[in-house]
Amino acid sequence: MKFKIALKATAIALALGASCAASANALDDVKSRGTLVCGTLGTSEPFSFQDPKTRQVVGYEVDLCQEIADHLGVKLEIKMIAVAARIPELVAGRVDVVAANLGWSPDRAQQIDYSYADYVSPQKILIRSSDADTLKTPADLSGKRVSAVSGSSSEAGAKRLIPNVTTVTFKDPPTSYLALQQNKVSGFVGSELMLLKFEQESRKTGSKTQMIDKPLFTEPWGIGVRKGEKELLAEVNDTLAQLEASQKAQAIFDKWFGKDTKFYTKRTFKFEEIKG
Template identity: 35%
Template sequence: MKKLTALTALTLAVLSGLAHADRLDDIKKSGVLRVASFDSNPPFGFVDAKSKQIEGLDVDYAKAIADKLGVKLQLQPTNPANRVPLLVANKVDLVLANFTITPERAEQVNFSIPYFASGQQFIVKKGTLKSEADLNTWRVGVDKGTVNEGVLREKFPGAKVVAYDDTPFAFTALRNGNVQAITQDGPKLIGLLANVPDKDKYEVPPFTISNDLIGVGIPKGEARLTDVVNETLTELEADGKAQGIYDAWFGPTTKTPLTRLYKIGDKS
């Protein structure tokens, strides 16, 4: 009897899974696309001080996907740890929250093609870095105990690595001339530079030495929904809207200008 119950439960679970297997139809029927995104991680997703709404780069992409499906967008704030559970528990249809594509996550959720890449970059004094290879002989500051330190040693074995307790210390060392460059994730470096009084003296050279690809998180096995999201992203790049979204948050006129190095569809 016990066995039978277990079997029934299993069958029901499988059947209910199948019944829900087409999320795309559900979304269209209900007319609402539920998307999880950050509400305190500018410029990816944050509550805008004026409009009191969640806005940001991730949100713009979510809007574009909702438009493509012809449905309303409903945003659900999340933190990093909840992104996978929200998808697995069917609480949301998509996650657009600076969601880095990793093999471990890909076992639990589907990922779209990447729509953004954040990579390890450098800040140097303007005009000092003539070529990437120069870094091999330079003194370069990093944050102690970060992945960045390992990547730097691997890519530039000749560089003299000086590790500091945090990024502001490393930046002070760069200002003083104790190191000639410091390295961190590009968006973080830009965020740091935004608050520096003499930021005109520094630049972030337009190359990365590692890439974290950011994709849309989709419930596992939703092939049709994944296709639609991929299609939408490819279209956005083709008609220039993706560039427009990027420029709105990282363009030359924003507080955090960062050269766009990755385009949707690029091989990394």
């Protein structure tokens, strides 16, 4: 009898626990915990990367996560995640938000919710300069092999937009770039600024590379929030809206992409709703 009572009590406890977990509010969890866990890559300068002097993860997306944490009155915890793990980590609740070069796509928008656009990225193709005479447009890579980061929108875009292309995927940008240097692929597909870094590196060592001028496609990026977490999403968007209104959004952009940086580019977008 005692054993049956114990089993019944355990079942009730488990049911109550499951009910609480199912009805948990992500915003309440963040505030009660006192910490916002932000998933980011840590390998994509200047968006998120390890500072060689401090070994701390810094960058444009890290600063945005810090602004959200400050807005909520909590501490920020950065968790480095792989490109392919971005959505699984978010859905499983191991991170509260994802700020990790997260390009918007209809498929992803069915799995997670997106904040306002926090960046707009031309996706381009990096090639060896020795191939520049024959590879002038993305279409010229038809039937060839290109590298991309596994699970990235660059991989999906290459498959969708380059006829008969073979995509060779890797876990991170450096290994994708190495494949190009080792002549294993004819091109490396990625965000323009990420490819710019590798293009600059190639001027010092390895085979010289350059980007094809015409973008493969252009995509807005946003901060990912678990599907249905409307309160947390509203706070994230409120943070971005305040940054835009106060012009701090421009200041953060200039910190990482301004004239005094190696990633100089003009800001041609605003923090606003992504219209798919």
